[in-house]
Amino acid sequence: MNAVIHCENLVKTYDGKPPVEAVRxxxxxxxxxxxxxxxxxxxxxxxxxxxxxxxLLAPTSGEVAVLGRHWGRGEDDDTIRQRIxxxxxxxxxxxxxxxxxxxxxxxxxxxxGLEPEEALRRVALTEKGDSWVxxxxxxxxxxxxxxxxxxxxxxxxxxxxxxxxxxxQSRRQLWDIIRDIRTQGRTVLLTTHYMDEAERLCDRxxxxxxxxxxxxxSPAELIARLGGEHMIEFTLKDNGAFDPATLNDLPxxxxxxxxxxxxxxxxxxxxxxxxxxxxxxxxxxxxxSGLVTRHVSLEDVFVALTGRHLRDEESPKS
Amino acid sequence: xxxxxxxxxxRRYSPLRELxxxxxxxxxxxxxxxxxxYGFPIxxxxxxxxxxxxxxxxxxxxxxxxxSQAVEVKQLLEKDNRLLIRVHDEATCLSRWKSGKTDAVxxxxxxxxxxxxxxxxxxxxxxxxxxxxxxxxxxxxxxxxESALVREDELQEPxxxxxxYLVPGLLGMSLMGGGLWGVGFVIVDMRIRKLLxxxxxxxxxxxxxxxxxxxxxxxxxxxxxxxxxxFTWLTFGVVIRGSLVALVFLVFLGAFAFAGIGxxxxxxxxxxxxxxGLMNLIMLPMWMLSGIFFxxxxxxxxxxxxxxxLPLTALNDALRAVMLEGQPLTAQxxxxxxxxxxxxxxxxxxxxxxxxx
Numbered sequence: 268m269n270a271v272i273h274c275e276n277l278v279k280t281y282d283g284k285p286p287v288e289a290v291r292x293x294x295x296x297x298x299x300x301x302x303x304x305x306x307x308x309x310x311x312x313x314x315x316x317x318x319x320x321x322x323l324l325a326p327t328s329g330e331v332a333v334l335g336r337h338w339g340r341g342e343d344d345d346t347i348r349q350r351i352x353x354x355x356x357x358x359x360x361x362x363x364x365x366x367x368x369x370x371x372x373x374x375x376x377x378x379x380g381l382e383p384e385e386a387l388r389r390v391a392l393t394e395k396g397d398s399w400v401x402x403x404x405x406x407x408x409x410x411x412x413x414x415x416x417x418x419x420x421x422x423x424x425x426x427x428x429x430x431x432x433x434x435x436q437s438r439r440q441l442w443d444i445i446r447d448i449r450t451q452g453r454t455v456l457l458t459t460h461y462m463d464e465a466e467r468l469c470d471r472x473x474x475x476x477x478x479x480x481x482x483x484x485s486p487a488e489l490i491a492r493l494g495g496e497h498m499i500e501f502t503l504k505d506n507g508a509f510d511p512a513t514l515n516d517l518p519x520x521x522x523x524x525x526x527x528x529x530x531x532x533x534x535x536x537x538x539x540x541x542x543x544x545x546x547x548x549x550x551x552x553x554x555x556s557g558l559v560t561r562h563v564s565l566e567d568v569f570v571a572l573t574g575r576h577l578r579d580e581e582s583p584k585s
Numbered sequence: 586x587x588x589x590x591x592x593x594x595x596r597r598y599s600p601l602r603e604l605x606x607x608x609x610x611x612x613x614x615x616x617x618x619x620x621x622x623y624g625f626p627i628x629x630x631x632x633x634x635x636x637x638x639x640x641x642x643x644x645x646x647x648x649x650x651x652x653s654q655a656v657e658v659k660q661l662l663e664k665d666n667r668l669l670i671r672v673h674d675e676a677t678c679l680s681r682w683k684s685g686k687t688d689a690v691x692x693x694x695x696x697x698x699x700x701x702x703x704x705x706x707x708x709x710x711x712x713x714x715x716x717x718x719x720x721x722x723x724x725x726x727x728x729x730x731e732s733a734l735v736r737e738d739e740l741q742e743p744x745x746x747x748x749x750y751l752v753p754g755l756l757g758m759s760l761m762g763g764g765l766w767g768v769g770f771v772i773v774d775m776r777i778r779k780l781l782x783x784x785x786x787x788x789x790x791x792x793x794x795x796x797x798x799x800x801x802x803x804x805x806x807x808x809x810x811x812x813x814x815x816f817t818w819l820t821f822g823v824v825i826r827g828s829l830v831a832l833v834f835l836v837f838l839g840a841f842a843f844a845g846i847g848x849x850x851x852x853x854x855x856x857x858x859x860x861x862g863l864m865n866l867i868m869l870p871m872w873m874l875s876g877i878f879f880x881x882x883x884x885x886x887x888x889x890x891x892x893x894x895l896p897l898t899a900l901n902d903a904l905r906a907v908m909l910e911g912q913p914l915t916a917q918x919x920x921x922x923x924x925x926x927x928x929x930x931x932x933x934x935x936x937x938x939x940x941x942x
Binding site: 321323355360368374376377378 | 598599600602603604606607610611614615778779780782783784785786787788789
């Protein structure tokens with residue numbers, strides 16, 4: 268399969284005191300027809316990376332090829348622009364234009380593309396066609412932004428945090444739209460710091476931290492790397508202190524960790540591990556104050572890889 | 586790949602047309618902007634027109650020193666209704682004179698020699714006017730129509746009044762304001778909203794974008810000028826002596842020059858504060874120097890060549906030459922050259938320096 272996007276050793280350093288190294292040697296290959304997610308916490312370098320791919324930022328060093336072409340090489344720029352559709356993290360489209368007028372404006376920049384009505388239909392904004400942008404809800408605005416990205420009928424869609432700040436219903440609506448785009452054979456690259464979004468939408472995910480890809484694979488693969496599909500989390504009365512490592516020998520337990528009073532076991536088979544755990548706690552005279560089990564998520568992958576949570580603003584060193 | 590959608594023929598969508606339409610729509614859907622562009626200049630003309638139209642004959646205060654002849658002198662001087670005569674004792678007269686409350690002081694003298702002492706200040710225009718009016722009344726009290734050497738005609742016809750002088754100046758001023766604000770503000774606003782960046786991520790041609798901003802500015806300008814000229818024609822009878830074609834050409838050239846400057850001002854600015862500051866920096870000197878409200882010839886001679894190089898000076902001079910004197914454009918190559926130079930020069934620099942993201 269062809270790589271639609273190819274990044275090699277991408278570096279972007281912003282001038283400043285001290286200089287900010289937003290991207291430090293990032294490698295990436297996005298394949299034709301897949302939905303690829305860049306997952307990472309705020310400040311991981313996702314937006315910088317996607318803006319370099321979009322040709323809006325120049326990398327400090329490294330190679331970028333988009334649809335087999337390179338930014339800044341003569342005719343290539345226009346060729347790429349004609350064939351990609353983007354939505355930035357924040358764009359305030361003109362308040363006093365109607366939805367239809369906005370789409371028409373964006374349509375006019377492309378040689379080929381969708382009828383504005385078709386673009387509106389795909390993002391379910393047909394009924395809002397004559398409304399001013401200022402009257403739209405957050406979710407509707409985001410769908411309009413996606414429609415602006417779609418209207419040139421692009422081969423490649425680049426969406427920077429398409430659902431950030433939206434209510435659950437609007438997010439689900441956007442997921443449907445993105446899935447729809449993907450089933451039409453288009454390639455999608457999106458950034459997100461929601462792991463559930465990445466799990467549900469993306470064929471493959473690159474987990475980005477400190478400007479580098481630290482893990483790459485399908486969500487299922489990444490989760491499988493933890494060795495267990497389930498997670499048991501429990502807390503003990505009196506903040507009972509005993510070494511989580513002593514739990515490693517329980518049947519079906521893949522790993523055991525303790526973080527701020529909470530024990531966390533990654534297990535393969537819940538029905539084997541749970542009775543064993545309860546037995547062990549009883550033996551050692553520990554009393555539970557809470558216990559939950561759940562499926563392993565990309566969040567757990569991220570925590571396992573970095574010792575931090577995805578949405579920690581200030582990353583505490585583990 | 587998908588069912589009914591067929592690629593639309595490319596020619597149905599003109600980006601330039603869509604960009605201009607978008608600007609026009611954004612503008613007329615914003616009532617405040619419409620007021621500032623169209624309403625405000627009219628209010629200004631009305632205010633100034635009222636201030637200067639039915640202005641009573643100017644009153645010139647002259648003091649007379651109290652004494653036996655005071656009443657007689659007062660009656661004599663009051664034959665000229667421009668003089669406002671007040672009688673005070675000597676000390677009061679002198680203190681009022683020193684503080685500029687009166688333009689001249691008449692002190693009747695007794696004994697041989699001159700009959701009056703007249704205090705005046707040769708460096709003050711009003712004082713000189715007072716002096717000559719007082720002299721006229723005191724020395725030739727009985728000038729009759731037959732014995733007069735000069736026949737006086739009062740001139741109040743359209744074309745030579747203050748309002749006639751003012752309208753071309755205000756027209757130039759509003760072309761300047763409209764160009765700078767209309768172009769500069771819009772661009773900085775789009776930059777702040779990241780709309781500029783979003784547009785740049787499309788295949789949009791940068792030149793077409795800038796051309797659309799300029800074209801839409803020229804579109805806004807047409808009603809602005811028509812309203813202003815129509816209004817002053819109806820209310821004050823301000824007429825255009827020269828060719829209408831010449832006037833239209835000048836208005837477009839002026840609008841183009843200031844739109845170019847607006848573009849230049851906005852080419853790097855990242856905040857509203859910085860663009861407002863820059864605009865005031867550019868407009869304020871021209872408001873004062875370029876002869877909007879009064880002739881710039883009053884500034885020192887050494888400054889005049891520089892003042893004439895300012896775009897607003899060139900525009901105002903050219904507008905007045907066409908509107909008031911009926912001169913053809915061929916008589917003002919230099920002014921046209923200055924305006925074109927500003928427009929083209931700033932457009933080129935703006936293109937080079939423009940910060941797209």
